[in-house]
Amino acid sequence: MIRDxxxxxxxxxxxxxxxxxxxxxxRLPDLFTRMHAATKTGTVGVSSIVIGxxxxxxxxxxxxxxxxxxxxxxxxxxxxxxMIGRAAYRSGVQLWILTRIDEWKTHGVNHxxxxxx
Amino acid sequence: MPYWEGCNGIxxxxxxxxxVQVCDALIKGRPAPTEFHQSAITNHQSKMxxxxxxxxxxxxxxxxxxxxxxxxxxxxEGNLMLGFLLGYGALWLLYPAAGIESSYFKKTxxxxxxxxxxxxxxxxxxxxxATDVIKPLPxxxxxxxxxxxxxxxxxxxxxxANVISLTPGTLxxxxxxxxxxxxxxxMYVINPDDLRKEIKDGLExxxxxxxx
Numbered sequence: 001m002i003r004d005x006x007x008x009x010x011x012x013x014x015x016x017x018x019x020x021x022x023x024x025x026x027r028l029p030d031l032f033t034r035m036h037a038a039t040k041t042g043t044v045g046v047s048s049i050v051i052g053x054x055x056x057x058x059x060x061x062x063x064x065x066x067x068x069x070x071x072x073x074x075x076x077x078x079x080x081x082x083m084i085g086r087a088a089y090r091s092g093v094q095l096w097i098l099t100r101i102d103e104w105k106t107h108g109v110n111h112x113x114x115x116x117x
Numbered sequence: 118m119p120y121w122e123g124c125n126g127i128x129x130x131x132x133x134x135x136x137v138q139v140c141d142a143l144i145k146g147r148p149a150p151t152e153f154h155q156s157a158i159t160n161h162q163s164k165m166x167x168x169x170x171x172x173x174x175x176x177x178x179x180x181x182x183x184x185x186x187x188x189x190x191x192x193x194e195g196n197l198m199l200g201f202l203l204g205y206g207a208l209w210l211l212y213p214a215a216g217i218e219s220s221y222f223k224k225t226x227x228x229x230x231x232x233x234x235x236x237x238x239x240x241x242x243x244x245x246x247a248t249d250v251i252k253p254l255p256x257x258x259x260x261x262x263x264x265x266x267x268x269x270x271x272x273x274x275x276x277x278a279n280v281i282s283l284t285p286g287t288l289x290x291x292x293x294x295x296x297x298x299x300x301x302x303x304m305y306v307i308n309p310d311d312l313r314k315e316i317k318d319g320l321e322x323x324x325x326x327x328x329x
Contacts, residue, residue, distance in 0.1 A: 020247035027250060032288065032302045033259055037250055040285035044243040060194045078282030078289075085290050085302060089261075101260035101309055104291065104300040 003055060010052030017045030030096040031088050039081040043073050174212070174221040178204045227327045234323060235280065243285040246304065260306035261290065263298045264313055267321060273328055274299070280320055287316070 024037025047070045054066040095102065178201060185200025186192040209222055249255050268274045278289040278299060286304045293300070306312055 017243060017247055020250050024246070024250035027255070028257075030259075033257060033304060035288055035302075036246060036285060036304050040283065041243050041246050041250075043283070044239055044285070064194060074283060075279075078279045082278060082282050082289055085288050089290055089302075095261070096259060101262065101306055103263040103309070104261045
């Protein structure tokens with residue numbers, strides 16, 4: 001009973017978070033804010049669904065695989081997000097007009113010149 | 118007999134065997150002399166050495182769990198995990214014998230604490246992003262902020278950038294060429310200094326505590 005409730009909670013939370021991620025991709029104004037919604041809220045959503053699955057089956061083999069799935073998600077998602085964001089910024093994708101501050105531009109070295117590393 | 122008598126016994130045992138150098142050879146698989154350990158203590162600051170010692174203890178722990186599995190004749194995941202826990206306890210009892218302050222046990226605690234802290238951050242901030250996305254008028258204040266880095270080595274910077282990217286609401290963009298600044302894109306920049314302080318005091322301090 002309690003277990004079913006927990007499973008329901010995790011599955012629903014995961015589904016809603018994934019939905020929010022999808023809505024965010026459409027609604028948010030520029031590439032960088034969309035990356036926030038798409039990669040991370042989505043990751044947490046999927047992790048939550050996997051946790052629900054692990055509780056539902058409660059078997060060592062399923063649980064260990066679930067932990068691995070989450071671990072690899074957490075390992076790969078930020079790398080992809082980082083690379084896409086960096087590439088976008090360097091190739092001159094515009095930030096949203098209401099972006100308040102851009103310290104990379106004001107303090108950072110001129111990023112056009114240093115892509116030799 | 119009061120219940121703590123037994124606990125005292127265990128603690129006494131734990132430090133009594135510290136004098137027995139044989140245990141040292143037993144744990145380390147090498148004769149007792151302390152040259153190696155001394156260097157491990159004196160070079161405590163250089164990350165390589167504690168990494169080596171903790172890694173050795175971790176491998177010893179895994180070997181112990183395999184031994185447990187073989188001895189009980191039952192090599193499945195649950196039993197191996199039990200063996201690992203028992204081995205961890207055995208190492209905890211024996212490690213003063215090695216004559217070094219191994220960071221293995223402290224690190225385990227810190228790792229657990231960091232995981233809990235990070236999970237909390239993950240849940241709180243993804244809730245914030247998710248609700249904000251759905252609101253009729255999103256209250257975003259995005260911005261690109263430079264964070265001065267205390268992290269020095271490649272490993273530290275990589276992990277910090279990864280952890281920052283993982284937390285919803287912040288996304289690491291670029292490390293400056295002199296490796297002193299990490300530029301991140303954040304969704305809620307009310308005040309850049311507050312954000313800097315939040316990340317330095319929260320994620321970076323805890324991560325460096327764990328790694329050093």
